[in-house]
Amino acid sequence: MVVTRSDVAREAGVSPAVVSYVLNNGPRPASAQARARVLDAVQKLGYRPNAIASALRAGSTRTVGFLTPNRGNPFFGALAEAVEQNLNDQGYLMLAANTHGYQPDELKLLRTFVDRRVDGLIISGGTTLVGPTLQEVEQPVLVFDDPGSWAGCSSVQPEDHLDAAAAVDHLQNHGHDLIACVVGPPRIGSEARRLAGWRAQQRLRGVYAGDELVAFADQSEAGGDQAARLLLSDHGRPATLHGRRPTALFVASDVQAIGVLWACHELGVRVPEDVAVVSMGGTRAAAYSIPTLTTVRQDVVYLATTGCTQLLRLVADPLTPQTHLRVRGNLVVGQTCGCTVAGSG
Amino acid sequence: MVVTRSDVAREAGVSPAVVSYVLNNGPRPASAQARARVLDAVQKLGYRPNAIASALRAGSTRTVGFLTPNRGNPFFGALAEAVEQNLNDQGYLMLAANTHGYQPDELKLLRTFVDRRVDGLIISGGTTLVGPTLQEVEQPVLVFDDPGSWAGCSSVQPEDHLDAAAAVDHLQNHGHDLIACVVGPPRIGSEARRLAGWRAQQRLRGVYAGDELVAFADQSEAGGDQAARLLLSDHGRPATLHGRRPTALFVASDVQAIGVLWACHELGVRVPEDVAVVSMGGTRAAAYSIPTLTTVRQDVVYLATTGCTQLLRLVADPLTPQTHLRVRGNLVVGQTCGCTVAGSG
DNA sequence: CTGTTAGCGCCTTCAC
């Protein structure tokens, strides 16, 4: 049977309250003698406080819920890991769940977390759980996404639009004008913003940015593979492109870019000589692909740290003002953009 | 303020117990009329049961703790994800934490989980938490590792030794005899077993398997990169190898193999023509490397399913007999072993 | 069929 606080009290010859005083260093003092006897008894019996009972009484579980569409994606995986580490360091535990981007599941899991009285909630990008959906939640919420027009939660948001534009700009500086775009489903906010960033930057240079240059793809290697085959195929190229094949690809995520590189390899298309590639993410995989990816790196540790700090501040004091942070990525030059081949970058 | 069960009871004009009966479909029946009024009140007030109170009373949190050394490693990441999915499907939530292979952290996190009264524990390979360490734990435990000589927990274990031998055997069948080995720290059980598998298979064919052929490396791309540079360097090659460079590498994990491929690329060593590579894992990354990895694939979904099933069986009935399952991987032929170049495989 | 009640283990105010 499990040993309870009363058992310790009995063993130490004190009352249960004193056990609490000693173990929690307060809120009342205890004599040195009582303290010693309690600690001895704790040791002897191997007593461990029941965190569930404590949570019920104290109204805090020291747990944060983390909802993400897909931890298999290295970006979300790394973000989740960084968040977890941060929370652990602060004495919190993370309850995590994958939603697979499926809205009913998202809601169900959100409810589950709330029922379990998590102290706070973190919603990563790629979910539909932003703005109004979260209104009913009592706990503080942090979203790694655009919070929409609603200010009910704090947010730490990658600058998807600007970062995408920066990636495209880099390709343009290499002299490319026919730059195609591989991107995830546009119902996901971050993907829509990256697509818009690509389009805006193309138009800024007065370059064509029609739909024939866009391939929507699953956020996976396989998705990138298929998209690249589509965009680079010599068959059925739209008349609007005057028979030209894109000379560069902007790819909205590293994981898709890995698939793109593979497709190019299979098709005998050289990267970056025949087609240059720039992607977004900056995950570990990007640094060890062949050739290495030029990518706009998001610092997940920074995202996680600022996000967790703000969330825990809100947990400690719900009256803390909301914050909305936007974080720029930075271009990490690899081998896929062409900088290392011809010195035009 | 949060709405409690008593509020619902008051609103519905019944007693709190009846609310429980209705919401839990038992343990006692309720009249159709009472049921309707309760459900109305629940709806109207937006009542959600407090899972913490329920857990305290019922003695079950419907939560499982998962301890892993490093979720950044695609293999553990995929395993964790599969486990999480399994548990969610059964109405459980997963509490997860990374130990970074650091024993004090492992113990601390284990304690934290136990304090929180998880219903069960899952320990992935790569931790030191096997056997006796877990004796003090009351909850059922499942380890994805060798449980040691101690039968206090159930286990689902990849056949590291046999799988490693199979990988080496495949290289041997391609005519290689000087097969080096890249492997993680031997204090980790799975790594030690893979190393032993390599050695046993080499000796089986009467081939040299000395320590000069082994490079211990961090379980990361960078680790594989460094190990490959060491083993393939033309400088300082041990006299015992008669000046020969290994013609093949057995790499104990995909993530290291990605680094190995990159090092080969950098060194101008062609894979598989100059050096053949076979690794272990079978993660998604292996299928999209250039060239694609020949690897011994572990079916993480199968591991997770059988593991979770057994654990939840133990949770439901602690008297369920322990089980110890060993699971073979299967060789997935890619392009790094040489099968696709010369038809000798 | 329904209501009342005794805890689950802990924290903390209040009385000594």
Add this chain to the structure above:
DNA sequence: GTGAAGGCGCTAACAG
């Protein structure tokens, strides 16, 4: 400096 007691919200045994 210490002990007794109430209650966090819920479940289930026990009485009606």
